[in-house]
Amino acid sequence: MLAVAALVALASFLVVAVPVYLIMPFRAQPDWAVTLGYSLERAAPVVTLLAALVVIGLVGRGWRSGRWGWVRRGAALVMVILSGATAWLARQNRFEWMFAPLANPAFARPAEADWVKGDEFVLAVTVNGESVAYPRRQVAYHHLVQDRVGGVAIVATY
Numbered sequence: 001m002l003a004v005a006a007l008v009a010l011a012s013f014l015v016v017a018v019p020v021y022l023i024m025p026f027r028a029q030p031d032w033a034v035t036l037g038y039s040l041e042r043a044a045p046v047v048t049l050l051a052a053l054v055v056i057g058l059v060g061r062g063w064r065s066g067r068w069g070w071v072r073r074g075a076a077l078v079m080v081i082l083s084g085a086t087a088w089l090a091r092q093n094r095f096e097w098m099f100a101p102l103a104n105p106a107f108a109r110p111a112e113a114d115w116v117k118g119d120e121f122v123l124a125v126t127v128n129g130e131s132v133a134y135p136r137r138q139v140a141y142h143h144l145v146q147d148r149v150g151g152v153a154i155v156a157t158y
Contacts, residue, residue, distance in 0.1 A: 012051035044090035
């Protein structure tokens with residue numbers, strides 16, 4: 001019973017962990033890996049909830065039997081925590097955790113932006129005669145740039 005609960009808890013963990021490993025930004029990814037990652041991501045909320053219920057049921061049966069010592073009860077408790085944690089994680093947007101917002105964005109005039117190479121891609125915005133450009137390599141990591149251009153609040157995204 002405890003071995004089955006351990007396998008179910010491990011499967012629940014893998015349903016959440018594998019997509020995080022497979023779907024990585026800034027890395028070449030084969031089609032099969034992205035397809036598998038997103039398939040697991042979609043299935044994870046249901047699969048992890050069912051897994052948590054199965055683990056809790058199996059652990060509850062074994063716990064009530066009175067035949068488990070403190071080592072087995074400790075292992076069972078770890079399995080319940082693991083399956084509960086993966087059920088919670090399956091409902092979070094873990095991919096957004098990888099992209100931290102730019103805490104203190106700083107801007108430079110084109111003549112001062114010597115760290116941007118001449119052949120580098122930028123996102124350019126012009127509003128009311130004022131123009132700005134955001135290097136793609138930074139926007140790709142942070143996803144969003146909140147700025148004010150030409151007196152208008154904008155959000156540039158990539």
